[in-house]
Amino acid sequence: MSISGHIEALYRHESRRVLATLIRLLGDFDLAEEALQDAFAAAVSQWPRDGIPDNPRAWLISAGRFKAIDRLRRRARFDASLDELALRFEQAAEMPDLDLTVEDDRLRLIFTCCHPALSEQARVALTLREVCDLTTEEIASAFLIPTPTVAQRIVRAKAKIRDARIPYRVPEKGELAERLDSVLQVIYLVFNEGYFPSSGDVPTRADLSSEALRLGRLLLSLLPEPEVGGLLALMLLTEARRAARTDAAGDPVLLDDQDRSLWDRALIAEGENLVEQALRSRRFGPYSLQAAIAAVHAEAASPEQTDWAQIVGLYDVLLRAAPSPVIALNRAVAVAMRDGPQAGLALVDGLLDAGELRHYYLAQAARADLCRRLGRVAEARDAYRAALALCQQGPQRVFLEKRLAALANEKNVSAAVESPRS
Amino acid sequence: MDYICLVYVDENRLASLPRGERDTLLATTCDYRRRLLTEQHYQWGQWLPSARLGTTLRHREGGLRLRDGAAVPGVEQLALVVLLRARDLDHALSLAAGLPLVRLGCVEVRPLSEPSPWARRGDVQGREVFVD
Numbered sequence: 001m002s003i004s005g006h007i008e009a010l011y012r013h014e015s016r017r018v019l020a021t022l023i024r025l026l027g028d029f030d031l032a033e034e035a036l037q038d039a040f041a042a043a044v045s046q047w048p049r050d051g052i053p054d055n056p057r058a059w060l061i062s063a064g065r066f067k068a069i070d071r072l073r074r075r076a077r078f079d080a081s082l083d084e085l086a087l088r089f090e091q092a093a094e095m096p097d098l099d100l101t102v103e104d105d106r107l108r109l110i111f112t113c114c115h116p117a118l119s120e121q122a123r124v125a126l127t128l129r130e131v132c133d134l135t136t137e138e139i140a141s142a143f144l145i146p147t148p149t150v151a152q153r154i155v156r157a158k159a160k161i162r163d164a165r166i167p168y169r170v171p172e173k174g175e176l177a178e179r180l181d182s183v184l185q186v187i188y189l190v191f192n193e194g195y196f197p198s199s200g201d202v203p204t205r206a207d208l209s210s211e212a213l214r215l216g217r218l219l220l221s222l223l224p225e226p227e228v229g230g231l232l233a234l235m236l237l238t239e240a241r242r243a244a245r246t247d248a249a250g251d252p253v254l255l256d257d258q259d260r261s262l263w264d265r266a267l268i269a270e271g272e273n274l275v276e277q278a279l280r281s282r283r284f285g286p287y288s289l290q291a292a293i294a295a296v297h298a299e300a301a302s303p304e305q306t307d308w309a310q311i312v313g314l315y316d317v318l319l320r321a322a323p324s325p326v327i328a329l330n331r332a333v334a335v336a337m338r339d340g341p342q343a344g345l346a347l348v349d350g351l352l353d354a355g356e357l358r359h360y361y362l363a364q365a366a367r368a369d370l371c372r373r374l375g376r377v378a379e380a381r382d383a384y385r386a387a388l389a390l391c392q393q394g395p396q397r398v399f400l401e402k403r404l405a406a407l408a409n410e411k412n413v414s415a416a417v418e419s420p421r422s
Numbered sequence: 423m424d425y426i427c428l429v430y431v432d433e434n435r436l437a438s439l440p441r442g443e444r445d446t447l448l449a450t451t452c453d454y455r456r457r458l459l460t461e462q463h464y465q466w467g468q469w470l471p472s473a474r475l476g477t478t479l480r481h482r483e484g485g486l487r488l489r490d491g492a493a494v495p496g497v498e499q500l501a502l503v504v505l506l507r508a509r510d511l512d513h514a515l516s517l518a519a520g521l522p523l524v525r526l527g528c529v530e531v532r533p534l535s536e537p538s539p540w541a542r543r544g545d546v547q548g549r550e551v552f553v554d
Contacts, residue, residue, distance in 0.1 A: 117511060163535040165423050167510040175512075 003048050010056055011040060016133055018060045020105035023112075024168055025061075026068050026089070029130070029158045036060075038067035057102070065089065106131075107222045108168050113157075114183040115166050122157040123186045125150050131218075132211050142208050143193060170223075180223075184231050184287060187215045191235045195242070196393075209239055226281040229274040230288025236271035237294035240264040252399050256303040268298045286322040289314055308338035325356040329363055336370055345370040361390035365400060372407065381407055424465060424534040425514035429502035431527035433472055436501070450522040458506065463517055465505040473499035498527050505534075 001009070015036060022032035039060045053059040072086035113127040124143075128134040136154065140147040160166065171179040194208030216232040244258035275295045278288035293314045300306040315331035328351055336344020348367050357363035368383035384404040391397050439447070458464035473492035480487050492499050502523050508514035511533065518529045 117515075164533040165510040165535065167512050169512075171512075 003052065004044065006052060007040065007043050007047065010043075010060075014057050014060065015040070016109075016131060017102050017106060018057060018064065019130065020109040021061050021102055022064045022068070023109060024105050025065055027168070028162060031068055031071070032064070034071065035064035035068040038071075039064035042067065103222055104170065106218070107170050110183055110219065110222075111170055111179060112161060112166060112168050114179075114186045115161075116179070116182045117164065117166055118157050118160060119153075120185070120189070122153045123182070124189055125153045126157045127186050127215070128190065128211065129154055132215065134211065176225075180225060180227065183219065184227060187212050187219065188231060188235070188287070190215070191238075195238060209235070209242075213239065226278040226283045227285045227287050230278040230284055230291050233271040233274035233278065233291035234287050234294055236267045236274070237291060237298055240267035240271065240298065246395075250395065251402075252395050255297065260301065263298065268295075271295065272298065286318060289318040289321060293318075306337070308334055312338050325351055325354070326360070326362075329357060329360075329366060333366055341370045341373040345374065359390055361387045361396075361400075364390060368403070372403075377407055423508065423510070423514075425506050425508055425511075425518075426532050426534055427502075427504040427506060427514075427518045427521065428500055428530045428532070429504070429521060429523050429527060430498040430529070431501045431523060432497050433474070433499055433501070434497075435526060447522055447526075454520055454522060458517065463506050463508060465507055467502070467504040469502050470500055501527070 018039065019032055019036050022035050023029055026032045026035060042063045043056075043060065047053075069086045069089050072082045072089070076083040076086060110127070110131055113130055114123045118126065125139055128139050128142075129136065134142075136151050137147050140150045143150075170176075191209050191212030194210075194212060213232070213235055216228070216235055220228045220232050240263050241255075241258060243264070244260065244262035245253055247253050271291065272295050275288060275291045278284045279292060293311055296307055296311050296314070311334045312331065315327065315334055319327055319331060329348065332344050332347035332351065335347055345367065348363065348370060351357050352363055352367065364383050364387035368380045368387060371377075371380035371383060381404065384400055384407070388397060388400050388404070391400060455464060455467065476490075476492045478489045478491060478493045480489070502521070504518075504521065506514055506517055508517055511531070514531050514533075518524065518531050521529060
């Protein structure tokens with residue numbers, strides 16, 4: 001490989017590690033990013049002449065640190081306080097064995113970017129920028145928001161980290177669970193935006209989901225906690241269905257109607273393995289439970305063979321661990337599969353009456369589907385229309401419109417005669 | 423670094439506390455203050471009288487306008503201000519969480535950061551205005 005090719009590969013594989021360590025050594029994101037660029041520029045100019053150093057990563061970190069000191073020295077001509085700072089960096093004890101601390105630095109970077117003192121949007125943008133090395137433009141186009149908005153979120157987050165002194169460290173045992181939650185939430189948010197985009201005209205955005213998977217794998221390698229494995233399993237088991245999730249025209253296909261031969265068996269096997277590990281640890285949480293539900297679906301060769309009783313049971317545990325109306329809705333749909341649409345509809349109506357799901361289109365869509373199966377065509381039509389009024393996402397709207405149009409061919413039949421699907 | 427802790431509580435809830443609970447709250451607050459003082463985290467603190475005693479002033483075209491009450495309406499009002507010295511935000515948050523009054527409301531923790539030496543000019547506008 002040519003030296004420039006070697007440096008490019010090094011940038012791809014090592015730049016985030018080098019950055020994470022430089023942030024710790026220099027105590028500032030912007031200074032560390034400048035130092036990272038300077039270090040690679042130095043490599044491009046020196047390595048062809050001097051050869052590739054034995055430990056390129058250590059060389060880059062060291063070069064970055066000295067370049068930062070140079071920068072501070074140059075700026076110190078206008079601001080005397082920087083001189084003292086440059087001196088402090090110079091005098092700092094020689095760096096300890098880098099290979100031992102470098103992985104800790106990556107974990108520190110993740111926890112700082114996902115600190116709960118930052119807004120959720122800022123956490124997502126900062127993590128994708130600093131940990132995944134996505135550009136501001138890439139983040140903006142993935143989330144369909146203007147680039148300046150993303151840039152501003154990142155600038156403000158960095159300013160808060162610096163001015164409020166958000167620490168650069170891995171939380172201690174006592175606070176780890178809570179802080180880890182905040183990290184998992186960011187990763188799952190990135191995955192979901194890739195798998196169920198909240199707006200726009202494409203049904204899925206694989207780039208964001210694969211970024212989330214990469215983050216999940218990285219986090220699990222750095223911090224092998226059961227819930228990290230649970231989240232990774234959930235994402236893998238969901239990702240496994242991607243090819244079956246849309247038809248040739250790009251329209252969404254419901255789980256029941258998917259061609260299961262298109263499911264990715266390798267991802268399923270990896271996910272199932274992780275779920276088992278998480279459940280066996282007995283320290284699992286909501287992500288592991290959702291992964292377990294996804295695994296039950298993955299095991300069934302056809303929708304009819306799905307173990308709905310087990311799924312309802314898992315939803316019961318999940319509702320106790322993490323009560324939420326959306327999980328209650330999913331449980332209601334599972335109950336409808338186990339006990340028939342009438343039982344499911346009673347639960348869905350109870351949730352809609354409680355009010356929290358009134359503006360959630362999937363609640364109306366679930367009601368519509370259950371009414372359709374009960375032959376209550378007029379009610380189904382109203383519910384599909386209510387769902388359409390709430391849904392912003394192009395392909396999902398097309399799906400709802402198709403369902404609504406198909407209703408026109410169905411006659412109103414008495415609810416009592418329909419038997420449960422089994 | 424110094425952090426200012428702004429503790430907000432529902433004054434009606436505070437006023438309706440049974441006498442015993444009120445005494446306990448005051449006593450535990452005193453104890454906690456003493457602990458922070460010994461550990462050299464406590465810089466300064468002040469209980470505030472009811473926001474009902476406040477008067478809010480605003481410059482409007484045509485002159486000043488006065489209004490009875492707090493500047494920002496709401497059930498929870500500023501009741502206690504504490505200035506703490508802490509290592510970093512996490513440390514300050516854990517110290518603030520120990521303030522007994524916070525159990526009755528919430529606390530906002532704001533850094534009194536010195537502008538970072540390499541902060542671009544304009545990042546910290548106006549912070550020097552009230553410094554002699």
